[in-house]
Amino acid sequence: MAPEGYMVGVKGNEDLNRVFARAMPVPRGLFALRYLGADDERNPPRISVHVGPDVTGDVQLLFAPGSEDGVMRRPGDAVVVSSSGDAIIVVTIFVGEFALSDGVKLKIDQLDKVSGRDGELVRASSGQKKKSQDSSEEMPIYLSGHIQRRGDVSLPAGEWLGGRSSRQHIEGFAVHWPRRPMGVDIEYDCSVAGQGRMPEALTGGFVGTRARALSIEGVSLRLIGENAASYKLQAEAIFSDGSAVRSSALELVAAPRDPGASLVGLTVHVQKAAVESVKASATQVSETSVGGSVDHQLADSVPEMKDAGARNGVGLRSERVRVFRGARSFANRHAAE
Template sequence: MTSPNQGLNSLPLRNKKEACWVQSPELEGLKISSRVTLLEPGMYIFRYASQPPADRPVCIALQQAPLGKGAIDFFPAEGVSKNMLTRLGDTIVARVKGGTTTVLITEYHMFDAVIDPIDLRIDRIDTSPAIMRNFAIVATAEPSAAISSSPTPVALKLVAHLQGEGDVVSTEGWAGELDGTRRLEGFSVLWGEKPAGVDLVYTTTVAGSGPSPNVATGAFTGTRGKSLPLVSAGFSLVGPDRHFYELSGHLVFRGAAPQVIVANQMMYGPTGKEPLVALHICIAPATKMNAARYKSPWENSALTQKISSTGQKA
């Protein structure tokens, strides 16, 4: 007589798609992790953007969480059932209406082993004038003695928890060392005099766990005092006026070249396990769509970082 666990392991991948909805203490090795993400009214695309080993399937289920005043409708693509993503390319389109709402994202790991983090891409469908091919933001010219060659970045302060140092505070929007080995274990971004209609949202993945919930400027993501590295991070601009700003920056994972931040995308090292050792984030008013990105701040070696007296050591 086969045990419930043996029966599950004998299922083909297609049937495991249904089985992963079973939550039972008898399923040895089953791991479940959940997080909640906040969505404003609009249209969104959820995509399964990873390819785990065939013998180690990871199912991602979506459902509305009981928070917020809005409602959400899910429209699964061909091959997707019960709002559950199971393989690379699985897609669900969602419509948020009636106000801000929250989505509960639940991962089901059908095995007792560690694999690279699963990437769930969440992209908002743009319906603003910015989708027009000839769209550009035109500002009224003001008299000045000289014409600036690039827009002035907004004032950001980055507070990062650095291994062995505690909280590192920088008003230049960067922390860590390009060729460093000390890992960043958490951070928060402060946006002074932030205008209405736009905000920065970010998330991270701590080694050994799934992605953390999205948080907005001023909130901390990651850990303090637990000696746990960050192995991924993602950044997005949100709000009706987000198209009037440009997000740029770099992430550096130990032993790897700096990566340019791509908005609305989780960024990892080459294997997904390298710890984050340096971070730069910049937001500037957009002069036109597809404006050139800023040069890497690592070219300026004169920038210094301040160690907070209130920081906790890793």
């Protein structure tokens, strides 16, 4: 039986002060070892892959173009393993100094046969009635952030950060999209009292402040990417003066009625757009891009997607991911982002 996947724990930055190694048995066949994700998205560990000792048969490792020294440096990287017999590959995880967690997800899939999961999908698709074109599929989006007098919070998918009746202002937040499809992302930023507009972030990035008693006075979120028109943004921001601002299909730009009012509630949902609404959404993107009145043009935003840790390789289908972690836990210095 081919191994189905592994998750390995680590902690990552430039100073490498911890190393973990895991042996993965590989039978005869063609496999893809994928770096699916890291618990600490800001500091993903680096992972090297080598052939183990006493290997029977020829084993070849093929890394992506541009990979240096056989190292997977961020989620989305992968290596193809070709083995002519039973073998062992050794996965070494290099951990840096400033990580929040030692979790890394790796998945190995056999490429030269149809998996049980693939077979189920084929049978299901052949026997399933075509879904109605106006149906929408909601994506799992969840929020984390820092709230006045509550500190760091992380919420289940679909729940409000703060809320309509909250009296504590939100000081900073992050948007998480764990199974984000390729070609679409959420870009967001905020304006902080006394600090002005903060730099933009993509999903997983934190905007705002922590534990500085500074409130958010404005917030914006937008869908970006070549497939953005295939999705609908459903977001709402609530401010301490009672004003509520809801998003359009692709963007939320929210500010309170009263100057100085602070953000106290935020919710973000994304749905797969109905087929008939995709053309209208695409028209909206075109009008926004050529109008020149929006600060963040779609064409300028898309290239930034490649810079974030979990930008590439999201949307991967996996049958099962096993979990391994290091023996030592890490202090939660910041909110999980």
